[in-house]
Amino acid sequence: MTSARSNRNGAAPQEGADGGASRSTPAASTRAPERGIPEATVARLPIYLRALITLAERGIATCSSEELATAAGVNSAKLRKDLSYLGSYGTRGVGYDVEYLRYQIAREIGVTQDWPVVIVGIGNLGHALANYSGFTSRGFRIVALLDSDPARQGEEVGELNIRSFSELEAIVDEHGVAIGVIATPAPSAQQVCDRLVAAGVTSILNFAPTVLSVPDGVDVRKVDLSIELQILAYHEQRKAMNGAPQDPELARVVESA
């Protein structure tokens, strides 16, 4: 029932181009490449979009690639190349019209339309996500908060009531939900994921510290707080080793003296 598209081809290994993400759809299959936008560029488009919104709020109508690049924290050459994948939306000798470019990027990403989202697992993190204004303000609408713990059900969090996980299928069908967020503990994440996929969800944002296996055609992006910290720790350790052969604690004290 209500199964998602395309489960052919067997389980694909879960890995993508960038750090925390993974796509299972075939990168370059028989299908025509169309005007395929590089994954690295796609990951930066939302940053450009936010920068443009900030500029627009300041009343700036036009900007150069240099200005926008600075606002987005990237190289201007990279910015121009990224934008060139979308089309020629700038004017040579002048720059980019902020409102126009903003709309074009939003349309390309797909945030001009409204995306219904369900969040599963309303613990500490789920609460924070439910209340996070960045979701709702950027084309995403949380349509349901689900939790399997009856003690939590009925509680009101950010204008929504927590409902039973068993209502998942009905909610997905009713709202046409394509995006699900998993904020459960790690042990239940895979089960939840399977249910989401079976219900028709084809994009999943996973906060649980587990590797999810999904059928082909389903996208998973992972956000893992502890992994981010560990990466920082690695570099921090190297800094201490390289800069000062002594104790790093001591080094800072000496420098401040």
Added chain:
Amino acid sequence: MTSARSNRNGAAPQEGADGGASRSTPAASTRAPERGIPEATVARLPIYLRALITLAERGIATCSSEELATAAGVNSAKLRKDLSYLGSYGTRGVGYDVEYLRYQIAREIGVTQDWPVVIVGIGNLGHALANYSGFTSRGFRIVALLDSDPARQGEEVGELNIRSFSELEAIVDEHGVAIGVIATPAPSAQQVCDRLVAAGVTSILNFAPTVLSVPDGVDVRKVDLSIELQILAYHEQRKAMNGAPQDPELARVVESA
């Protein structure tokens, strides 16, 4: 005072190899390459570590690269190449000793030691982070929760009291804090970041939806929930366009019939 090391070379653009991260330290400067581990590999080491811990908990003493790769959700060739940057910790014809490899990776990342961490901005997200067990269980110790809002100060969150942001410098000095987490609203993030850097913090995990500019020698990693969703939305939109020229909502209904 208490300034961090190395502000030479001017401000570096904030961008890294992978999606959400950025390092400002020179990638390949005059310094010898030592046994430099590629950034992409570093980002995967924590995943391998977690997979090894899971295997160890199941009582598995030895595993092949194929098994470990599956558990980590990556290609076995990639896994072997990644591990080869650390050294030759496997045995040909046999595989890897789970406990031994686990220790080696933990040591390489630096999570055998204890990293003191401060969290700034104890709103919804800050609460969730303070209660997140994944932090404390993997070599990180939250030593302080800071917020500039007096109304929040004194509140107890996960065995710690929220303290005033003005105590930052004293806390950093006392505990030798090198890693800071920013969970404030976007407008105050840059100010907080500057204070952290000035106090001696050299690694920052940023949850605020803003581009932070930091001096050279300071690492910033960014976690942006809304950006992750937008990337999913982009792919979701493409799926709908390619798979079914009709209305995506309709397509699912038809398939389920």
Added chain:
DNA sequence: TCCAGTTTGTTCCCACGTTCACAAACTCCT
């Protein structure tokens, strides 16, 4: 109209990351 100045879009090249494929090295069985 023409020329100087500005900024985009694009090409070329290099570095990095991924994957394949295979030699080296180990175990186990005969």
Added chain:
DNA sequence: AGGAGTTTGTGAACGTGGGAACAAACTGGA
């Protein structure tokens, strides 16, 4: 001991991404 089977570690090919540099295209002034 020797050979078959297994698995690691790595060299080489391939693809993707980043950055410099430049031609194309626009504006504005003379």
